[in-house]
Amino acid sequence: MVETSAKKRVALVGNPNAGKTSLFNALTGLHQKTGNYPGVTVEKSEGECQLTFQKVDVVDVPGLYSLTPVSTDEEVATSVLLDEGADLVVYVLDGSNIERNLFLFSQLADHDLNVVVALTMTDILMRSGGDFDIARLSTLLGVEVVPVIPHKGIGIPELKEAMERAIEDPHTLELDVGFPKVVMDAADRLADHMNRRGIALGLREARCVLLDEHCTTADRFRDLPEHIAAIEEERKAVLGASGQGRTLDAQARYAWAERVRKESILPPQNKKRSKSEIADAFLTHRVFGLLFFLGLMYLVFQSIYTFAAPLMDLIEAGKTALANWVSPMLESTPMVQSLVVDGVIEGVGSVFVFLPQIVILFFFIAVLEGTGYLARAAFLMDKLLGWCGLNGRAFIPLLSSFACAIPGVMAARVMPDQRSRLLTVLVAPLMSCSARLPVYLLLIGAIIEPKYGPAWAGFALFAMHFVGLIVAIPIVFILNRKISKGRRLPFMLELPKYQWPKWRDVFLTLTSRSKVFLQTAGTIIFAMSVLIWALLTFPQAKPGTYQKEYEALSVERQSQISEDEFAELRQREDSALGRFGRTIEPVFAPAGFDWRITTAILAAFPAREVVVPAMGILFGTGADVDEGSPKMVQSMQKATWPDGRPLMTVWSSISLMVFFALCCQCMATLAAVKRETNSWKWAAFSFGYMTTLAYIFSVVINQIGLAVSK
Amino acid sequence: MSSQEKVLTSKDLRTGMRARVAGVEEGQELCPRLLELGLLPGTEFRVTKVAPLGCPVEIDVRGYRLCLRKSETGCLKLVSLEDQEEIAG
Ligand SMILES: Nc1nc2c(ncn2[C@@H]2O[C@H](COP(=O)(O)OP(=O)(O)OP(=O)(O)O)[C@@H](O)[C@H]2O)c(=O)[nH]1
Ligand SMILES: [Mg+2]
Numbered sequence: 156m157v158e159t160s161a162k163k164r165v166a167l168v169g170n171p172n173a174g175k176t177s178l179f180n181a182l183t184g185l186h187q188k189t190g191n192y193p194g195v196t197v198e199k200s201e202g203e204c205q206l207t208f209q210k211v212d213v214v215d216v217p218g219l220y221s222l223t224p225v226s227t228d229e230e231v232a233t234s235v236l237l238d239e240g241a242d243l244v245v246y247v248l249d250g251s252n253i254e255r256n257l258f259l260f261s262q263l264a265d266h267d268l269n270v271v272v273a274l275t276m277t278d279i280l281m282r283s284g285g286d287f288d289i290a291r292l293s294t295l296l297g298v299e300v301v302p303v304i305p306h307k308g309i310g311i312p313e314l315k316e317a318m319e320r321a322i323e324d325p326h327t328l329e330l331d332v333g334f335p336k337v338v339m340d341a342a343d344r345l346a347d348h349m350n351r352r353g354i355a356l357g358l359r360e361a362r363c364v365l366l367d368e369h370c371t372t373a374d375r376f377r378d379l380p381e382h383i384a385a386i387e388e389e390r391k392a393v394l395g396a397s398g399q400g401r402t403l404d405a406q407a408r409y410a411w412a413e414r415v416r417k418e419s420i421l422p423p424q425n426k427k428r429s430k431s432e433i434a435d436a437f438l439t440h441r442v443f444g445l446l447f448f449l450g451l452m453y454l455v456f457q458s459i460y461t462f463a464a465p466l467m468d469l470i471e472a473g474k475t476a477l478a479n480w481v482s483p484m485l486e487s488t489p490m491v492q493s494l495v496v497d498g499v500i501e502g503v504g505s506v507f508v509f510l511p512q513i514v515i516l517f518f519f520i521a522v523l524e525g526t527g528y529l530a531r532a533a534f535l536m537d538k539l540l541g542w543c544g545l546n547g548r549a550f551i552p553l554l555s556s557f558a559c560a561i562p563g564v565m566a567a568r569v570m571p572d573q574r575s576r577l578l579t580v581l582v583a584p585l586m587s588c589s590a591r592l593p594v595y596l597l598l599i600g601a602i603i604e605p606k607y608g609p610a611w612a613g614f615a616l617f618a619m620h621f622v623g624l625i626v627a628i629p630i631v632f633i634l635n636r637k638i639s640k641g642r643r644l645p646f647m648l649e650l651p652k653y654q655w656p657k658w659r660d661v662f663l664t665l666t667s668r669s670k671v672f673l674q675t676a677g678t679i680i681f682a683m684s685v686l687i688w689a690l691l692t693f694p695q696a697k698p699g700t701y702q703k704e705y706e707a708l709s710v711e712r713q714s715q716i717s718e719d720e721f722a723e724l725r726q727r728e729d730s731a732l733g734r735f736g737r738t739i740e741p742v743f744a745p746a747g748f749d750w751r752i753t754t755a756i757l758a759a760f761p762a763r764e765v766v767v768p769a770m771g772i773l774f775g776t777g778a779d780v781d782e783g784s785p786k787m788v789q790s791m792q793k794a795t796w797p798d799g800r801p802l803m804t805v806w807s808s809i810s811l812m813v814f815f816a817l818c819c820q821c822m823a824t825l826a827a828v829k830r831e832t833n834s835w836k837w838a839a840f841s842f843g844y845m846t847t848l849a850y851i852f853s854v855v856i857n858q859i860g861l862a863v864s865k
Numbered sequence: 866m867s868s869q870e871k872v873l874t875s876k877d878l879r880t881g882m883r884a885r886v887a888g889v890e891e892g893q894e895l896c897p898r899l900l901e902l903g904l905l906p907g908t909e910f911r912v913t914k915v916a917p918l919g920c921p922v923e924i925d926v927r928g929y930r931l932c933l934r935k936s937e938t939g940c941l942k943l944v945s946l947e948d949q950e951e952i953a954g
Contacts, residue, residue, distance in 0.1 A: 221901040252929045255903050399891040405900040406907075409927075422928070432913075441917040534932050538918035541934075547921070645895050645937040646921055647902070650930040 169247030171218025284424030502684025502768030525656025544635030747807030806860020818849035
């Protein structure tokens with residue numbers, strides 16, 4: 156039964172990187188991720204679009220090269236198109252690469268679909284001196300063609316009108332690609348043969364059966380031996396001994412596509428090397444290519460370190476001002492005052508401070524993704540990654556993981572074989588995501604910079620981001636031997652033309668990312684801050700409890716710490732959290748972590764950002780805080796082991812940073828690993844191997860440090 | 866075209882070289898995808914770049930850029946068209 160009142164469904168289909176998601180965003184007003192490389196979209200996403208007389212559902216899917224999927228993202232797209240079905244297909248046709256884009260279009264004609272074409276990238280074509288003839292193209296394709304430039308909104312109203320017309324008055328796409336006469340004659344005979352025996356077989360299906368043994372229609376005859384002979388006979392008649400049906404099929408389609416292109420598109424006239432080519436000659440140069448890549452990364456992290464400082468100071472000042480403003484108002488209830496000032500403002504504020512750096516990092520990643528450089532990086536890295544058993548394409552999900560591992564884990568869907576995909580999913584969480592940034596910045600700012608200056612501090616930040624990448628290489632190498640071998644499929648990557656990033660898209664990415672970050676700060680970090688504060692405040696010791704203990708300290712120790720400070724410290728140690736932390740302390744002591752760091756680490760397992768507020772609250776505030784640097788930094792610098800040895804040395808802070816670089820402290824990532832691999836086993840494995848590595852590395856580093864500084 | 870043609874293996878691919886697909890082995894594993902991407906008997910292409918470690922290579926085929934590992938072109942029979950060093954220099 157057909158429900159006429161139901162909302163119509165429109166699917167956006169096309170080659171990878173043709174501009175489907177850009178168009179989806181323009182039609183629905185949503186902000187799905189776009190980027191200038193094939194394989195940005197790996198899931199279907201749905202939205203609503205208002206036409207003149209009705210609302211329709213729009214579905215964006217991953218890009219396809221053909222209707223025969225080879226990877227998971229392609230399966231998602233073909234199943235939307237062929238299994239779920241759509242009332243209208245908007246075929247997104249890349250005007251700067253029309254011939255290959257028409258191959259898939261010609262396949263749509265085999266599936267009784269109602270199609271409208273949106274022609275994108277015409278601005279690129281025009282800029283290089285090319286031109287196009289819409290009327291001609293429309294005649295040749297037998298459907299309406301609307302030129303659009305999605306990110307500028309050009310052509311969108313016209314496209315909506317065309318969509319509405321096609322929905323009101325549906326036509327199935329009919330295309331005469333011009334298969335050779337022998338093929339069509341044989342298909343005719345075969346269809347006739349079957350029909351006479353009471354088996355329905357259309358001409359198109361018959362052609363498919365003849366040219367492709369893997370055709371879905373061919374499956375119908377698998378168990379009917381009496382018909383297989385007839386099929387084989389016709390197949391021989393058409394293909395001869397070679398049996399290369401798919402070649403014949405592709406040749407016919409491409410010949411048609413070439414004719415259409417020649418008749419409707421004037422190719423780029425500039426015979427000079429394009430800017431894209433000149434840039435590429437340098438960016439993927441044998442020597443400069445890799446140097447450029449490293450240099451670029453260095454620049455990114457150095458600038459995160461330096462550019463953000465003034466903004467960070469501003470937020471820090473705001474936080475102090477807020478605390479100073481709120482504090483007197485709560486004077487009458489010290490417990491509430493402590494909760495608000497030492498718990499909430501300190502906790503949530505300490506993470507807030509790192510918003511500028513995270514925005515800068517996301518900015519760089521968005522620019523890398525928007526220009527098309529990412530695909531080049533994959534091209535450069537394929538051989539290197541190939542040695543350890545990974546496909547060069549893995550580099551794209553891995554680089555994206557520097558922003559956040561979750562999209563990185565999902566992006567592994569583009570990997571053409573299941574083994575590479577699994578390997579990529581397993582190592583993507585090792586890449587240093589933006590949530591680790593605050594930890595590095597906190598420790599580098601507190602311990603490394605005062606000692607070695609800002610240039611080394613920037614370098615340290617750069618180096619920390621390579622720890623995960625470098626550790627990933629042997630991991631992949633080892634896992635690759637353990638994981639059972641699957642089908643191995645090719646690298647085959649299309650390099651898009653360089654483009655300027657779409658600044659509006661970059662801006663939208665930044666705002667949505669900042670929102671996510673602030674939401675985490677407002678929810679999980681807020682909750683954990685209150686919890687840590689409470690566990691650290693209770694049970695309360697009576698005043699004067701620690702007086703005797705203080706008096707028993709050596710004179711030297713007494714000169715380091717005042718009685719009040721000592722009492723506060725001891726109170727924390729005897730609190731619920733303190734007792735717990737001190738029980739676990741021996742486990743982490745070899746890595747150079749005392750009970751406070753240990754507790755902070757444990758608190759950070761649900762989400763690693765929590766470590767920053769946890770340390771802020773745990774280290775508390777000394778009475779005599781100087782102006783200038785944040786109190787948290789100062790109390791960390793002053794923290795000692797009970798015997799007075801400084802707690803945070805250069806070595807122990809490196810040990811702590813490496814721990815965070817390698818440890819899997821993110822529930823959301825584990826959930827994503829589970830979803831993508833369909834098994835808790837691999838999620839548990841990720842958690843186990845990363846945590847073990849983190850522990851081993853930090854112990855080794857700290858022990859080296861102890862040995863060296865003796 | 867009557868330019869001097871010689872059979873190529875993928876190892877011979879150099880930047881700037883022009884080549885033509887003379888035939889394909891459809892039965893091989895990677896072949897269907899190459900067909901779908903437009904590498905068919907008779908298709909000409911130009912090698913635009915070779916990655917720093919000698920592999921993969923980037924080719925200009927049908928007006929777009931495709932990267933392939935040399936080992937992945939095994940199902941294509943290639944012949945060289947005359948070298949055109951238009952990219953070098
Ligand atoms: N100049 C120009 N750029 C465009 C146009 N349409 C899309 N783009 C850009 O092309 C790139 C690819 O766009 P997407 O919308 O991500 O492409 P997609 O088809 O969704 O790609 P996949 O999800 O990877 O299959 C982005 O950088 C867009 O900004 C256009 O008409 N003109
Ligand atoms: Mg997309």
